[in-house]
Amino acid sequence: MTALPPTTEVVDPVPGAGAPHLPEQPDLVQLLTPEGDRVEHPDYPLDVSDEELRGLYRDLVLVRRWDAEATALQRQGELGLWASLLGQEAAQVGAGRAMAAEDMAFPTYREHGVAWTRGVDPLHVMGLFRGVDNGGWDPVARRFNLYTIVIGAQTLHATGYAMGVQRDGADEAVLAFLGDGATSQGEVNEAMIWASTFSAPVVFFCQNNQYAISVPIERQSRVPLFHRAAGFGFPGVRVDGNDVLAVLAVTRAALTAAREGQGPTFIEAFTYRMGAHTTSDDPSRYRLASELEEWKLRDPIARLKAHLSRSGAADADFFASVEADGDELAARIRRGTLELAEPAGPSMFDHVYADPPAELLRQRDEFLAYHASFEGEGS
Amino acid sequence: MTALPPTTEVVDPVPGAGAPHLPEQPDLVQLLTPEGDRVEHPDYPLDVSDEELRGLYRDLVLVRRWDAEATALQRQGELGLWASLLGQEAAQVGAGRAMAAEDMAFPTYREHGVAWTRGVDPLHVMGLFRGVDNGGWDPVARRFNLYTIVIGAQTLHATGYAMGVQRDGADEAVLAFLGDGATSQGEVNEAMIWASTFSAPVVFFCQNNQYAISVPIERQSRVPLFHRAAGFGFPGVRVDGNDVLAVLAVTRAALTAAREGQGPTFIEAFTYRMGAHTTSDDPSRYRLASELEEWKLRDPIARLKAHLSRSGAADADFFASVEADGDELAARIRRGTLELAEPAGPSMFDHVYADPPAELLRQRDEFLAYHASFEGEGS
Amino acid sequence: MAQTLTIGKALNLGLRKALEDDAKVVLMGEDIGKLGGVFRITDGLQKDFGDDRVVDTPLAEAGILGTAVGLAMRGYRPVCEIQFDGFVYPAYNQIVTQVAKLHARSRGRFPMPIVIRIPFGGGIGAVEHHSESPEAYFAHTAGLKVVAVSNPADAYWGIQQAIAHPDPIVFLEPKRRYWDKGEVDVDATPDPLFSSRVVRGGDDVTVLAYGPMVKTALQAAAAAAEEGRSLEVVDLRTVSPLDLDPVYASVRRTGRCVVVHEAPTNLGLGAEVAARVTEECFHSLEAPVLRVGGYDTPYPPAKIEEEYLPDLDRVLDAVDRAMGF
Amino acid sequence: MAQTLTIGKALNLGLRKALEDDAKVVLMGEDIGKLGGVFRITDGLQKDFGDDRVVDTPLAEAGILGTAVGLAMRGYRPVCEIQFDGFVYPAYNQIVTQVAKLHARSRGRFPMPIVIRIPFGGGIGAVEHHSESPEAYFAHTAGLKVVAVSNPADAYWGIQQAIAHPDPIVFLEPKRRYWDKGEVDVDATPDPLFSSRVVRGGDDVTVLAYGPMVKTALQAAAAAAEEGRSLEVVDLRTVSPLDLDPVYASVRRTGRCVVVHEAPTNLGLGAEVAARVTEECFHSLEAPVLRVGGYDTPYPPAKIEEEYLPDLDRVLDAVDRAMGF
Numbered sequence A, B: 001m002t003a004l005p006p007t008t009e010v011v012d013p014v015p016g017a018g019a020p021h022l023p024e025q026p027d028l029v030q031l032l033t034p035e036g037d038r039v040e041h042p043d044y045p046l047d048v049s050d051e052e053l054r055g056l057y058r059d060l061v062l063v064r065r066w067d068a069e070a071t072a073l074q075r076q077g078e079l080g081l082w083a084s085l086l087g088q089e090a091a092q093v094g095a096g097r098a099m100a101a102e103d104m105a106f107p108t109y110r111e112h113g114v115a116w117t118r119g120v121d122p123l124h125v126m127g128l129f130r131g132v133d134n135g136g137w138d139p140v141a142r143r144f145n146l147y148t149i150v151i152g153a154q155t156l157h158a159t160g161y162a163m164g165v166q167r168d169g170a171d172e173a174v175l176a177f178l179g180d181g182a183t184s185q186g187e188v189n190e191a192m193i194w195a196s197t198f199s200a201p202v203v204f205f206c207q208n209n210q211y212a213i214s215v216p217i218e219r220q221s222r223v224p225l226f227h228r229a230a231g232f233g234f235p236g237v238r239v240d241g242n243d244v245l246a247v248l249a250v251t252r253a254a255l256t257a258a259r260e261g262q263g264p265t266f267i268e269a270f271t272y273r274m275g276a277h278t279t280s281d282d283p284s285r286y287r288l289a290s291e292l293e294e295w296k297l298r299d300p301i302a303r304l305k306a307h308l309s310r311s312g313a314a315d316a317d318f319f320a321s322v323e324a325d326g327d328e329l330a331a332r333i334r335r336g337t338l339e340l341a342e343p344a345g346p347s348m349f350d351h352v353y354a355d356p357p358a359e360l361l362r363q364r365d366e367f368l369a370y371h372a373s374f375e376g377e378g379s
Numbered sequence C, D: 001m002a003q004t005l006t007i008g009k010a011l012n013l014g015l016r017k018a019l020e021d022d023a024k025v026v027l028m029g030e031d032i033g034k035l036g037g038v039f040r041i042t043d044g045l046q047k048d049f050g051d052d053r054v055v056d057t058p059l060a061e062a063g064i065l066g067t068a069v070g071l072a073m074r075g076y077r078p079v080c081e082i083q084f085d086g087f088v089y090p091a092y093n094q095i096v097t098q099v100a101k102l103h104a105r106s107r108g109r110f111p112m113p114i115v116i117r118i119p120f121g122g123g124i125g126a127v128e129h130h131s132e133s134p135e136a137y138f139a140h141t142a143g144l145k146v147v148a149v150s151n152p153a154d155a156y157w158g159i160q161q162a163i164a165h166p167d168p169i170v171f172l173e174p175k176r177r178y179w180d181k182g183e184v185d186v187d188a189t190p191d192p193l194f195s196s197r198v199v200r201g202g203d204d205v206t207v208l209a210y211g212p213m214v215k216t217a218l219q220a221a222a223a224a225a226e227e228g229r230s231l232e233v234v235d236l237r238t239v240s241p242l243d244l245d246p247v248y249a250s251v252r253r254t255g256r257c258v259v260v261h262e263a264p265t266n267l268g269l270g271a272e273v274a275a276r277v278t279e280e281c282f283h284s285l286e287a288p289v290l291r292v293g294g295y296d297t298p299y300p301p302a303k304i305e306e307e308y309l310p311d312l313d314r315v316l317d318a319v320d321r322a323m324g325f
Ligand SMILES: Cc1ncc(C[n+]2csc(CCOP(=O)(O)OP(=O)(O)O)c2C)c(N)n1
Pocket: A110, A149, A150, A151, A178, A179, A180, A181, A182, A183, A209, A211, A212, A213, A273, A277, D030, D059, D061, D083, D087, D090
């Protein structure tokens, strides 16, 4: 077979887990170094109060705590599955906190950190993974769509929703989340074409966590993903996804541009999935421990903590209080998850239609009669 | 609704038929000006013998003649439909003649000019539009796939075929044809992603004839289509699609690169659909006559004829002989079309499967018995 | 006030009415603007309602349906035109996994008042992919409803009822009958959208059809009458949900039933109808429910499509077989 | 030589054999390489056959099937894995308009020896889209064949037969039974791919099932036997084409038939089976063919999936109703 030419870009030749994923990246927007030093970027000035910084830190710690508790609950058989956000806290919190109250988010199935920033009760998210429903929160009230599991489908919904925003003449923007693997789906590319053609107020926020389950980014693209946007006629930017400040600044700028009628932006948040794809996955089959070690040095929480301490924006008491809040949250999530009400069987017939056909109601009655016939029996 | 920002590019703001489609285009590769002057391009040297030039001219004239005859036959009710190539002769002949014998082509439904260069009998193409079959030529022998009517689907076939070429270690390349509208289909974008990732020896040849039926190019992309390729990690080039020499040189270079393992190239042949989308279409509803007039000045045949005469590469006798060949071809196509054998009803059951199931054979027998029952009856 | 309209014109007027009645109605599709659609069903609508409400989209069906979902989430009522039956498949993922499931997924928080207009069926001498009947693919999908109209009045009222309805509806238009004329009384009170209708009374055999095959069934009934055979013809009108009570009542009288459609017979709608009618009318049936459908082949080249499509003779042949049992 | 294998392992060995036997066989799919697929069905195959023959693809199902078509045109035999039933829809356009039609379109010049492997069905406690049964969408599509295996031996032989077969085949694997064990004699001569099989003899009612429901049907038969009721169970094995002659023979004896599947009942395979069995065995039927299927709703959340899925009791309930007619 004709040999693959050497890739000119930062990514590895296929097949290629294990090689370093962050060589020199002149394009990478960063406002906080892995060591916790605050740096400036000409295009993305950001001034955040110490209080805001502490708030962001608190978000990061709490969503990681939630994630750890959920993973534990799954191991104990209390959840059917869990998709961990470990390592992606900064990308999700930064993006979520960049949104205005009225902006609408379209998540995948991993944006628990964004859900947190939108005020979604973690128990609703737990319910989905426990199998009691498909996500019980109110997507309209929370301005946070239900999780979409079919890869990429939500990017078209976000674009259409943004076309509605245009028609309403509303001062709102839409944030569409997707993964690196999702960029290969035809529908995602169609969403970018639509957004560009109609100059829709939508921002595509791609968390490039280097893998689509076991498949490394090199299998999806031989050039950095943010290059894709230029081909469709709108700006693309790569941001350090483990730097909550950079993500906040870049996403805020893109959402503002969208609200001002400048159309879409594609943001590639360069990060890493520290855990398994989901609790059913076994990363040891396809990636090297060394890679994980390398990324540990870029931990999103450690760098903000270092910055907060060094700058004196936070003290030991603060860090302790956040830890305590985390324990409390984890306890509440555990308790609440175990107490989640089980759905009633007949609820499967509810909401299939706004106006249910007679035949479906007949099936429902049949279902009820059939199960009633077992009443008392044997039990 | 939020106003669309002014497009920074050569295309018109949406909605926008009628405005000029060829402002200054520094990127446009041209080797023969509309006036017929031969110009050089640093990246695309081309030396063609006078005989080759005459051959190309002959191709252009004959495919246009075929097209005119087909349009006439459709008007007379002898074809169900015809998709005219008028105005796109140079793009198609240039691309077709750039192919090596072993290269494989994947056309849309409009590449009659390419079919001609691959030695496909025009009558097979006529058969499809007459409704006797779906294209009777041998795609393997002719190295020219059957027409694909589902927009964009063939670009994935071409890419997969190219992956087969890689596995065979063969010195072949694949040429995938598509239109400007097709670039919006998810599958087409997936094909480019696949081709890039696997560095497949496939060249995407997009005839941007400015319209997808009634929809102007601005509705598909706000930037030149050839920019799309860079976003996927491979080169894109825009060539004057009405300049058969430029198309020949650019396509040849791309196919050679593909054969040498350098992967895909996207070629945007900038041209114009001089006729209706198909014989069922009415362009007067959506575009201005002035636009057509402007494009007449860029006629692909006129410019080559001017060049041939001026350079003395061809004389009046030659031009006359080509005209005569055209008349002969047209007559043969007309005669042959009217004589095309009608398919037999039961043929609908043939080839549905390589190994037909009993139930289908039963339906076939039923069909035969049923129609036999009418024999003699009334007739 | 009654007027004579073609099915195509009736749809055009119905769409215009819907655009006038509800500012949230948005038409989307390929070439539906200046061109008015390849069948001119949206003729003049973009001119009068603007290109925010009658939107020429990029060339991608998944994009049309996927953005329609987003618009519906924002409170709009998208009406999507798929140019031809054979081109709906790129949108299949959005239709089956999103449009059909979002109301249930959101426990009713996201109604999906989306209408998917599809000119369907054969008989127009077209090239491949332009003559198919994909209704079974949608009827088998829980969360969708499927309607097929057969005449101008149902077209005029049906498209308005479908657009006003809260659930997603695949609205099938009998393309080869677009030019058929009929009376439309724009002041009448229309029949409910999801109801079948006895369009000709009879006693010997019950013949079921929808969309383009209703005319064929009526022609068969007329021909049968001349031979003294009386066929009751039911226009199903709605493919999902099915309204079969009038059918059961009819079959209990006639004892015989024939169902007709263009789609391939294997797992075509006739299979479901046969299964239900047999279960409901088992003791009344003198013969099994017989199906007249397309053969289990791809739609054939135009020159032989008439031999593929059910016609008057094939319906009568099935009627004979039913009587023969 | 016989050995005890799970269905998953039998598939893995069958795929390995196919890769060994024919250099043109290429496996394609998401995560089928180093990971060995999310169900480990391709475990170890990329290591042994290289990543040109066991290809981890980009994340796009249309791309998988569309490039598979091109590879088939080039003489390869692609075996595509769709990760879960609910994710086949992005490929639906390629499957229905290209894979299914190219052999006919090319008048036989382009065979399409493509196998589309789909782990299907519910019962594994998964989230949305991971538990569906899409077989009817494919069975209604002329040009495709559809197979559903129920045991390790059929899995081992079936996958090899499917790969060797010249026509495109949707190969359905009962995901919740992947870990079920059974005897596989790798030296035996397997039954033909497109044949049904009586897996338990009986006289009172004929019960039809395929894939994961075969086990359920057998459990029902065992339970019925204790109440002195004798059920004949037929494993259909092939969903399209259907092999119903053994079914007709059985129903002519029993006079009663129940068909079971997980897919929604409306236009599910049961409809087609009911229509054909009724037509063929009309005078032998003591009761209408009854269907036990999923309800006409989206697949429900995991906590209530067992109430959605047909089980032993629902099969026995249908058997009672059939006997009661
Ligand atoms: C259409 C579709 N195909 C396949 C899957 C199975 N699947 C679930 S997640 C996943 C990988 C997604 O990778 P990426 O987009 O990078 O997001 P990440 O999981 O890394 O956050 C796949 C293939 C799916 N959910 N939808």
